Amino acid sequence: MKVIFIKDLINQGKKGEIKEVKDGYGMNFLIKNNYAVMATDEALKRLISDNQETLTKEQEEIKEMLKIKEILAKKELIFKVKTGINGKMFGSISTKQISEKLNTLGYDIDKKKIIIKNNIDTLGIYNIEINYHKKVKGIIKIQVVSS
Secondary structure, rough: EEEOOOOOOOOOOOOOOOOOOOOOHHHHHHOOOEEEEEEEHHHHHHHHHHHHHHHHHHHHHHHHHHHHHHHHHEEEEEEEEOOOHHHHEEEEEHHHHHHHHHHHOOOOOOOEEEEEEEEEEEEEEEEEEEEEEEOEEEEEEEEEEOO
């Protein structure tokens, strides 16, 4: 029996994948627990249209992220902080602070997508990597100045 997986199932199949399975396993486990549906002509047509929709949405999202990447590459975020001797900061700039600063500028970037390789704990200019999308990565500049 051929089935189309509608959910990921570890070591069995991923969503959208078509597999040949034994009849009992397919009917009594996969279909019964909503992991898969029978691979009928109608189900295959629905799978193809869903895949096209997903691809179209992803392409639109990539275009949008590329626009945001270009805009933010030209900007420089400025953080004013209190410092001690030799320009040493009290604490450091975190991904959460960078995300909040981007949100105030109107860009909704999750803090998990921001990658800080070295601690930002002294005054200066830093290049920070952002994973806008799994296919779109970019760099933004951050300047830390004394208040």
